[in-house]
Amino acid sequence: MGRRLRSPNELLRSTSVSEAGEMTANHQQLLAAMESSRRCAEIARTHEQERQAKYYNWKVRNMRTVSAGDRVWMFKPPRRPKASKFVHQWLDPMRVVEPVGYDNFLIEREDVTGEPERHIAHVSFLVMYHQPAASLEQIAVDIEAQLEHEDAVGQRADGTPPTTTAPTTAAPVQTAFAVDVLREHWREADV
Known part of the structure; x- marks a missing residue:
């Protein structure tokens, strides 16, 4: 067949090793192609992560940002024995007084005469109120x-x-x- 069988010792210690010199044109092309492939892979990875995040979070509502001084409606379902579906479930516009931690806020009613009613409510029970x-x-x-x-x-x-x-x-x-x-x-x- 024209080939000579080489022993493993010859393969490990090749005598035909030349000294490293200047980078060849082929080597520079390979480095440029590798850099281009890395950039393309990074773009594809970013798009794929955004796509997966969209499907992973499709049931999650956007987090509301509530701060002190904002006006909000508060959800308060009726809990009386004779409460029906016709009872108001949203309390009038209320003003956020301060955050009390863990997405809870201290809010107070504006339309009450005398001592204002204060409630502590989670952000999931609040809806922003805007009056144009x-x-x-x-x-x-x-x-x-x-x-x-x-x-x-x-x-x-x-x-x-x-x-x-x-x-x-x-x-x-x-x-x-x-x-x-x-x-x-x-x-x-x-x-």
Whole structure:
């Protein structure tokens, strides 16, 4: 066959070893190809990790970031013996006072007269509350129209007749005051 059998000793201690010199062009091409392959593999690995994370976390809700001063709705299911599905389950907009640790927050009701009610709630029971300024202006216009209509009809929504001692210009003044109060309240809420 034309080949000579070499012993293992010859294979281990080859005498035809030459001294290392300059890198050959082939060696430089191999290094460039290896670097290019490494970059492609890194991009593919990143895409695959993102894809796997998407499928792994598909049931997980995005974590809400709640901080002190935010306005939130609090979920509070009814627990009374005669509570039905028609009982309110979300408490009015509340203000976050401070975090109390482990995703729990101390919140207090804003609309209660006297001593404010305070609750400790987990972030999973809170939903952010946002009131856009455009809707506030629409609410003020609706209130003004309702008051003017009630004055024209001669009876308020609560069944009482309108005041006869005040001139008819009292309703727009009251409405303007109510609009200013609403705007100031929502400016404070946005801060």
